[in-house]
Amino acid sequence: MAGHISPKSTYYAIFGALMVLTAVTVGVAFINLGALNFPVAMAVAVTKATLVILFFMHVKYSSKLTKFIVLMAFFFLFILFGMTLTDYLSRGWYASPRGSVGAGTQVEAEHPVRQQPAATAEQAH
Amino acid sequence: MSTTAAAASPVTYLNEKTTVASWLLTKDHKRIGLMYMLTVTLAFVVGAVFAGLIRLELATPAGDLLSSDTYNRVFTAHGVAMVFFVLIPVVPAVLGNFVLPLMLGAKDVAFPKLNLLSWYVFILGMTVTFSAIVMGGVDTGWTFYPPFSTEGSDSNVMLAGVGIFITGFSSILTGLNFMVTIHRMRAPGLTWFRLPLFVWALYATSLIQVLGTPVVAITVLMVALERFAHLGFFDPRLGGDPVLFQHLFWFYSHPAVYIMILPPMGAISEVIACFSRKNIFGYSFVAFSSMAIAVFGFLVWAHHIFVAGISPYSAMVFSFLTYAVAVPSAVKTFNWTATLYRGAIWMRAPMIWVFGFLGLFLVGGLTGLFTASLGIDIHIHDTYFVVAHFHYIMVGGAIMGYFAGLHFWWPKMTGRMYNDTAAKTSAVLVFVGFNLTFFPQFILGYLGMPRRYHMYPPEFQVLNVMSTGGAAILAVGYLLPMIYLTYSFFKGEQAGSNPWMATGLEWTTQSPPLPHNFADQPVVTEGAYEYSKREMKVA
Numbered sequence: 203m204a205g206h207i208s209p210k211s212t213y214y215a216i217f218g219a220l221m222v223l224t225a226v227t228v229g230v231a232f233i234n235l236g237a238l239n240f241p242v243a244m245a246v247a248v249t250k251a252t253l254v255i256l257f258f259m260h261v262k263y264s265s266k267l268t269k270f271i272v273l274m275a276f277f278f279l280f281i282l283f284g285m286t287l288t289d290y291l292s293r294g295w296y297a298s299p300r301g302s303v304g305a306g307t308q309v310e311a312e313h314p315v316r317q318q319p320a321a322t323a324e325q326a327h
Numbered sequence: 328m329s330t331t332a333a334a335a336s337p338v339t340y341l342n343e344k345t346t347v348a349s350w351l352l353t354k355d356h357k358r359i360g361l362m363y364m365l366t367v368t369l370a371f372v373v374g375a376v377f378a379g380l381i382r383l384e385l386a387t388p389a390g391d392l393l394s395s396d397t398y399n400r401v402f403t404a405h406g407v408a409m410v411f412f413v414l415i416p417v418v419p420a421v422l423g424n425f426v427l428p429l430m431l432g433a434k435d436v437a438f439p440k441l442n443l444l445s446w447y448v449f450i451l452g453m454t455v456t457f458s459a460i461v462m463g464g465v466d467t468g469w470t471f472y473p474p475f476s477t478e479g480s481d482s483n484v485m486l487a488g489v490g491i492f493i494t495g496f497s498s499i500l501t502g503l504n505f506m507v508t509i510h511r512m513r514a515p516g517l518t519w520f521r522l523p524l525f526v527w528a529l530y531a532t533s534l535i536q537v538l539g540t541p542v543v544a545i546t547v548l549m550v551a552l553e554r555f556a557h558l559g560f561f562d563p564r565l566g567g568d569p570v571l572f573q574h575l576f577w578f579y580s581h582p583a584v585y586i587m588i589l590p591p592m593g594a595i596s597e598v599i600a601c602f603s604r605k606n607i608f609g610y611s612f613v614a615f616s617s618m619a620i621a622v623f624g625f626l627v628w629a630h631h632i633f634v635a636g637i638s639p640y641s642a643m644v645f646s647f648l649t650y651a652v653a654v655p656s657a658v659k660t661f662n663w664t665a666t667l668y669r670g671a672i673w674m675r676a677p678m679i680w681v682f683g684f685l686g687l688f689l690v691g692g693l694t695g696l697f698t699a700s701l702g703i704d705i706h707i708h709d710t711y712f713v714v715a716h717f718h719y720i721m722v723g724g725a726i727m728g729y730f731a732g733l734h735f736w737w738p739k740m741t742g743r744m745y746n747d748t749a750a751k752t753s754a755v756l757v758f759v760g761f762n763l764t765f766f767p768q769f770i771l772g773y774l775g776m777p778r779r780y781h782m783y784p785p786e787f788q789v790l791n792v793m794s795t796g797g798a799a800i801l802a803v804g805y806l807l808p809m810i811y812l813t814y815s816f817f818k819g820e821q822a823g824s825n826p827w828m829a830t831g832l833e834w835t836t837q838s839p840p841l842p843h844n845f846a847d848q849p850v851v852t853e854g855a856y857e858y859s860k861r862e863m864k865v866a
Contacts, residue, residue: 267510278538281625286574289629289641296639 206263216257223250339742339839354439355842359446360425361740366446367417368809370453374408375802377401382764382798385791390781398781399466400482406469407460407487411494412453414725415583418590419536420449420501422732423529425740427505429833429840430523432514432849437507445500448493456490459483468779470580473561473572477553485554488547495544498586502536505529514832516851520614523831523855524607525732527614528593531621535582535589539625543579546572570635577628585624587721588688589617591728592659595681598735599663601829602678603670606856609662616655623652630699634708642701649699656692660685675827676750680731683758687723691716694769709779712772715765723761730754730808737812738826742838743819749811756804763797830856 227246235242256262261272336342340357343349350358380401384392393401424442428435436442459465466482467475476484509530513522549560550572559565561572600607607613629637629645663685672678694716697703707713730753738744767790772778776787783791825834832849833840853860 271506275538278625282542282575282578285626285629285645286571286578288644289570289574289637292638292640 206260208257208260208263212257216253219253220250337837338841339837340842341742341839343842352443354435354443356424356428356436356439356442357740357840359442360421360423362446363416363420363424363449366450366453367413367421370408370412371417371805373457374405374413375805377405377408379798379802381405382795384781385783386795388783388785388788388791393781395781396466399468399779400460400464402779403465403468404460407456407465407491409721410469410583411456411491412449414587414721415498416449416501417587417725417729418594418732419505419529419532419586420445420497422594422729422736423505423525423532423590424501426736426833427508427526427529428512429739429836429844430526430831431508431512432517432832432845432851433508433512434843434845436504437512438504441500441504445497445504448500449497452490452492452494452497454490455493456487459486459490462486470576471547471550471572472576473550473553473569476550477561485551488551492544492547495540498536499540502533502540505533506537509533514849514851517832518851520611521851521854522614523593524596524610524613524617525590525593528589528596528617531617532586532589534618534621535586535624539579539582539586542575543583546575546579549575570632570637573632573635574629577631578625581628581631582621582624584717584720585620587725588728589620591684591725591732593617594728594732594735595663595684596659597829597831598677598681598731599666600856600858601735601827602673602675602681603666604673604858605666605670606854606858607662608665608668609658610854610856612658613662616658619655620652623648623655627652627699630704633701633704639701646699646701650696653692653696653699660689660692676745676747676754677731677735677827679751679754680727680734683754683761684724684727684731686758687719687727687761691719691723694719707772709777710772711768711776711778714778715768715772718761718765718768723765727757730757733808733812735827736833737815738822739833739838739840741816741819742822743815744822744826745815745819746811749807753804753807753811756800756807758804760797760800760802760804764794764801765797767791767793767797830858 223246227243230239230242230246255272261269340355350362353359353362380393381398384390384398384401390398424436460483462483464482465480465484465487467480467484471484471488509522509526549558552558553560553562553565553567557565559567561567561569563569596607596613627645627649629641630649633642633646694712698707698713698716734745734750771787771790771794774787776783822838824837826838827834832845832851835849836845
């Protein structure tokens with residue numbers, strides 16, 4: 203199959219970059235960045251994945267069709283995350299008067315379900 | 328009409344080499360298609376035996392044949408065998424493998440070795456999964472929901488999971504191969520809008536296979552990691568969320584329904600056009616509806632988990648989108664019936680299977696709208712209504728469509744005809760048996776009979792006995808093709824290259840085809856269904 207042939211130096215450079223980024227991932231894990239812990243780890247991981255896709259998988263040198271298919275995979279990933287988040291992000295919006303809430307919602311100590319378990323059970327009958 | 332008794336038997340893909348090794352190491356898409364057919368048929372028999380056990384148990388209200396634990400393992404085995412090893416591969420890997428390169432005027436698929444690899448991966452996955460069943464089975468249902476699958480169940484969850492993980496790669500490889508084949512291997516003149524609709528359907532299916540299957544593979548892996556390494560994905564005590572599994576699982580497993588139904592829909596388009604002797608009504612609408620189903624199919628998964636405690640706002644969005652996905656399916660159904668209108672309908676066996684498909688798919692599709700409705704779903708969730716609904720789609724739709732396609736292309740695959748009367752009888756038996764089996768289940772579900780229990784209140788017995796009786800008729804309907812098709816393979820009348828006088832490149836080469844399909848490179852100059860230009864005498 204005729205394809206782009208990159209010089210070996212490119213592969214070594216990318217490999218080096220991946221190793222450095224791996225070290226960064228491990229290093230960052232020992233530092234508490236507070237709210238930034240997750241974004242930083244994700245940023246490093248996404249950078250690594252991008253390098254692999256562009257250079258090791260030759261997408262940088264591929265046809266527009268191949269690039270389109272790769273982008274489509276990310277579009278579907280977006281659907282997976284985005285549509286799942288429609289559930290998670292809106293779970294806390296609604297609490298019924300009887301105290302039922304969505305699955306996984308943090309139930310506070312003063313929440314009616316916690317406060318009156320017996321009464322709720324009786325009402326159910 | 329019998330052609331001169333196999334005049335010096337021409338070279339075909341069947342008789343070119345006949346050693347076992349020549350089959351096991353073949354890179355010929357046609358042989359791989361046949362190998363898939365045998366494998367899938369074996370899985371179908373296994374799944375059907377388990378279905379028989381379920382129906383026998385449910386013939387009486389008491390749990391007298393199987394213990395509740397055994398019953399759990401039996402319905403799981405039925406689901407796993409049928410979903411992963413029959414419904415998903417049956418049309419793409421069997422019929423698709425066989426006819427796709429022929430329809431494109433190509434010598435083979437784009438990656439023949441990968442094609443053979445996909446069969447071996449399938450065999451490996453099937454062996455591992457079935458060994459989990461043989462070694463005592465799995466009791467989680469085919470859906471593997473945690474926390475039961477991650478900590479409650481002591482059955483062979485992991486082994487079955489690994490088997491399904493492996494099998495997923497077979498599906499990905501087939502999808503990838505087909506996508507590249509359709510892009511790169513089309514005959515000169517075969518533009519996208521001259522492609523047969525079966526090819527469009529396979530393309531849409533391949534998209535789902537490539538994009539969806541990795542998600543379920545990773546999800547199964549996450550179950551394994553939680554089970555063994557106690558990583559908290561789904562267990563709330565470890566910071567996970569059990570509903571997350573259901574999101575991830577159905578992100579693939581709902582589109583998987585379209586992997587099952589889209590290729591049979593493509594086969595239906597081919598058969599309807601041929602046996603109505605007409606161009607398909609609204610070709611581009613039917614083609615794009617396949618793509619629309621593939622894309623919209625990824626946006627509806629949470630309708631499986633409306634009652635699992637997801638946000639009601641999210642549920643509203645998913646409910647609306649589920650109604651929306653009914654539109655392209657309806658486009659197809661209307662266009663098929665419009666194709667029949669004023670067509671010269673030729674009542675041969677493939678067409679009888681198509682009529683069965685149309686009726687059953689219609690019921691299956693419309694009852695899907697019931698379950699998509701947020702209010703009604705609370706009443707019918709996890710009842711026999713849902714069981715009936717998805718069997719109407721998967722068996723009434725997908726399997727009927729497979730048989731329509733199989734009867735249509737059988738003369739091409741084997742070079743021989745089958746007994747038309749036997750085939751029609753089988754189609755009618757399946758239609759009657761199927762309705763008798765599953766229609767009562769709609770009523771049972773509406774009345775409140777939950778799925779996955781081996782006992783039920785005595786007032787449900789009449790409907791359950793009807794269902795079990797129907798299953799027996801259904802079994803006869805499925806056994807018949809095994810008999811007359813096997814007979815046809817060895818002794819059937821010679822078919823000639825184009826017994827249905829059909830359009831399409833696959834009918835321009837001999838039956839069974841040459842090892843490399845065509846003697847000369849075909850060139851395409853017209854659309855896929857130019858039946859109006861053909862003379863045809865109906866016998």
